[in-house]
Amino acid sequence: MAKKKQGLGWMEWLRGWMYVIHEMLFQRIMASHLQNPLALPPVNDLTCIVTGATSGIGREMARQLAEAGAHVVMAVRNPKAAHELINRWSESWHGLPLNIEVMELDLLSLDSVVTFANAWNARLGPLNVLINNAGIFSIGEPQKFSKDGYEEHMQVNHLAPALLSVLLLPSLIRGSPSRIINVNSVMHYVGFVDTEDMNAVSGKRKYSSLLGYTSSKLAQVMFSSVLHKRLPIEAGVNVVCVSPGIVHTNVVLGVLFSQPLIPRFRSTVNC
Numbered sequence: 001m002a003k004k005k006q007g008l009g010w011m012e013w014l015r016g017w018m019y020v021i022h023e024m025l026f027q028r029i030m031a032s033h034l035q036n037p038l039a040l041p042p043v044n045d046l047t048c049i050v051t052g053a054t055s056g057i058g059r060e061m062a063r064q065l066a067e068a069g070a071h072v073v074m075a076v077r078n079p080k081a082a083h084e085l086i087n088r089w090s091e092s093w094h095g096l097p098l099n100i101e102v103m104e105l106d107l108l109s110l111d112s113v114v115t116f117a118n119a120w121n122a123r124l125g126p127l128n129v130l131i132n133n134a135g136i137f138s139i140g141e142p143q144k145f146s147k148d149g150y151e152e153h154m155q156v157n158h159l160a161p162a163l164l165s166v167l168l169l170p171s172l173i174r175g176s177p178s179r180i181i182n183v184n185s186v187m188h189y190v191g192f193v194d195t196e197d198m199n200a201v202s203g204k205r206k207y208s209s210l211l212g213y214t215s216s217k218l219a220q221v222m223f224s225s226v227l228h229k230r231l232p233i234e235a236g237v238n239v240v241c242v243s244p245g246i247v248h249t250n251v252v253l254g255v256l257f258s259q260p261l262i263p264r265f266r267s268t269v270n271c
Helices: 010-030 056-067 081-091 110-123 150-167 169-174 186-188 208-231 250-256
Strands: 045-053 069-074 100-104 131-134 178-184 237-242
Touching: 010 186, 045 056, 056 069, 056 081, 069 081, 081 100, 081 250, 100 110, 110 150, 110 250, 131 150, 150 178, 150 208, 169 178, 169 237, 178 208, 186 208, 208 237
Parallel strands: 045 069, 045 131, 069 100, 131 178, 178 237
Antiparallel strands: none
8 A cells, every 4th residue: 555645755845946936036027028907808797706805916806807897796804894995996987887796705714605605696696707816824823723623724725715616606607608716826836735634733744824825725726626627518617726926915025024024914815
């Protein structure tokens, strides 16, 4: 019987960090030919759910999709902040009224995920795009668990979005051709998923926020691949993972600067 793999080999670890460093150093050069910002074509016929839409990447996606004509649902933990954003966007926008609504969603609660999905599916309408953007990287903080009993990175970055994706499949099938977009990270290259120790509590691996984050991002890639392969072609639902590269958000600020130079903080885009 083959011995169960306990972690990354040193060659895999080195190759993974080479991918990370390459993206950090050469991303701007590789993308220099692209228009910034890259204008979206009219998408008036799309209904899109964006999680974590009050900060960082999610905020920009929600705004640009709405300005391009999409019906955007901001799935957020803080509805008040989302409504304030919508008001600001509407005041500065000179086109047709933005078609945006807000629904509460807390990825640290699987009950909240189920409630959200049930409420959306009850509309019996189509969903064209689900963007699982929300995520956390609690840099330098001790290991924490959700009330559901899961390590927080694993729940917010993988388990909750995976559950949301599966529960929303009826609406996604009604909106086909549709797409599930999981916002990932190049850091998944240095992750390792131990299916027998998803919470990293066995002691086989010393927990760190980096381990929690990279493991959760690799788990998301693995789930996306399995879901895409198992969905029948006639369902018309594609599942993709995307790495946005190095983006100026709170998460990246915490990665690029060492702990002695900045205060410890909970870096999160799960808003």
